[in-house]
Amino acid sequence: MECHIGVISGDGIGPEIVAEAKKVLDKAGEKYGHSFTYQDILMGGCSIDATGVPLTDEAIAAAKASDAVLMGSIGGNTQTSPWYKLAPELRPEAGLLKLRKSLNLFANLRPAYLYEELKEACPLRDDIIGDGFDMMIMRELTGGLYFGARKTEMVDGVITATDTLTYNENEIRRIAKRGFDIAMKRRKKVTSVDKANVLDSSRLWRKVVEEVAKDYPEVTYEHMLVDNCAMQLVKDPKQFDVILTENMFGDILSDEASMVTGSIGMLSSASLNDTKFGLYEPSGGSAPDIAGKGIANPIATILSAAMMLRYTFDLDKEADTIEAAVKQVLKDGYRTIDIMPQEDAKKAYVTQVGTSQMGDLICERI
Ligand code: IPM
Ligand code: MG
Numbered sequence: 163m164e165c166h167i168g169v170i171s172g173d174g175i176g177p178e179i180v181a182e183a184k185k186v187l188d189k190a191g192e193k194y195g196h197s198f199t200y201q202d203i204l205m206g207g208c209s210i211d212a213t214g215v216p217l218t219d220e221a222i223a224a225a226k227a228s229d230a231v232l233m234g235s236i237g238g239n240t241q242t243s244p245w246y247k248l249a250p251e252l253r254p255e256a257g258l259l260k261l262r263k264s265l266n267l268f269a270n271l272r273p274a275y276l277y278e279e280l281k282e283a284c285p286l287r288d289d290i291i292g293d294g295f296d297m298m299i300m301r302e303l304t305g306g307l308y309f310g311a312r313k314t315e316m317v318d319g320v321i322t323a324t325d326t327l328t329y330n331e332n333e334i335r336r337i338a339k340r341g342f343d344i345a346m347k348r349r350k351k352v353t354s355v356d357k358a359n360v361l362d363s364s365r366l367w368r369k370v371v372e373e374v375a376k377d378y379p380e381v382t383y384e385h386m387l388v389d390n391c392a393m394q395l396v397k398d399p400k401q402f403d404v405i406l407t408e409n410m411f412g413d414i415l416s417d418e419a420s421m422v423t424g425s426i427g428m429l430s431s432a433s434l435n436d437t438k439f440g441l442y443e444p445s446g447g448s449a450p451d452i453a454g455k456g457i458a459n460p461i462a463t464i465l466s467a468a469m470m471l472r473y474t475f476d477l478d479k480e481a482d483t484i485e486a487a488v489k490q491v492l493k494d495g496y497r498t499i500d501i502m503p504q505e506d507a508k509k510a511y512v513t514q515v516g517t518s519q520m521g522d523l524i525c526e527r528i
Pocket of ligand 1: 413445
């Protein structure tokens with residue numbers, strides 16, 4: 163199969179982690195007879211430096227012309243980088259939001275899975291971890307607070323800022339369907355997360371989710387308030403299979419869920435629309451503090467590339483192989499610094515490696 167992949171390396175650790183994902187894709191391509199071609203696309207701070215804006219129309223066109231886009235990370239230190247002195251719509255993150263919206267990537271899948279081998283990196287107690295956990299956060303990605311009207315103005319001599327949270331029933335229905343579809347392929351449980359005790363948008367969310375649920379009699383579903391969900395994620399993460407939620411809640415809960423799995427450096431993601439196209443990126447940020455040091459964990463990006471093979475190209479066997487290679491490398495005791503065990507006694511059993519060595523070790527196991 164010929165696969166044309168747009169590549170947004172981005173800023174910070176982005177280029178380092180993307181290079182490892184490409185290495186792993188090429189290795190899988192070699193083994194199974196696929197060819198991957200890559201086209202670099204500028205987005206984020208590097209695009210601001212080169213063009214003055216975080217995402218150009220040419221970049222959007224290039225992304226649209228690809229079968230899928232693999233992304234690293236964008237942005238810099240929000241307190242020190244000159245990018246954050248620019249108007250909000252010219253900052254790195256605005257590029258990502260524009261890309262998500264332009265490509266209609268409304269469904270964001272973020273799997274949070276605790277690897278047996280990384281139990282020590284999990285901050286929760288052993289009795290809470292139990293046999294581990296495996297959940298999928300289905301986050302709505304093109305609506306809500308991120309895309310509502312916003313303004314900052316003087317009201318009666320007082321500076322006042324407003325953001326608007328809007329959802330219509332169609333936006334809720336299409337993401338809810340995706341959530342139930344994915345639950346059918348998993349443990350058939352959906353937890354729909356909202357704030358229906360306060361927000362109108364959440365009350366509509368609940369109503370539409372209930373309608374959609376009727377078409378999925380095999381799926382057990384429940385509603386949970388977002389504050390309670392934040393608590394349940396650390397109290398008993400095993401209870402979750404699919405967490406279905408709106409944009410902002412999903413942003414916050416997915417960071418929390420990732421930390422429960424040990425490190426955000428392990429968390430992959432897929433952003434999908436109605437076609438086979440997808441944008442695949444690690445859930446973590448650009449980590450400017452460690453950029454260029456060769457110590458960033460490339461696993462989330464490598465697992466995102468595996469999601470790309472699965473969802474855009476229907477190459478399940480190839481995706482399985484990459485995921486198995488990641489598991490094996492962890493089993494063999496290799497760790498980047500973010501997933502090193504805390505206690506000295508345990509450190510004796512593992513080997514600390516850098517970004518590109520981790521990529522090589524995963525390739526060897528494919
Ligand atoms: C994420 C990120 C983005 C978001 C930022 C970079 C705009 O935090 O993908 O979770 O809030 O969606
Ligand atoms: Mg986030």
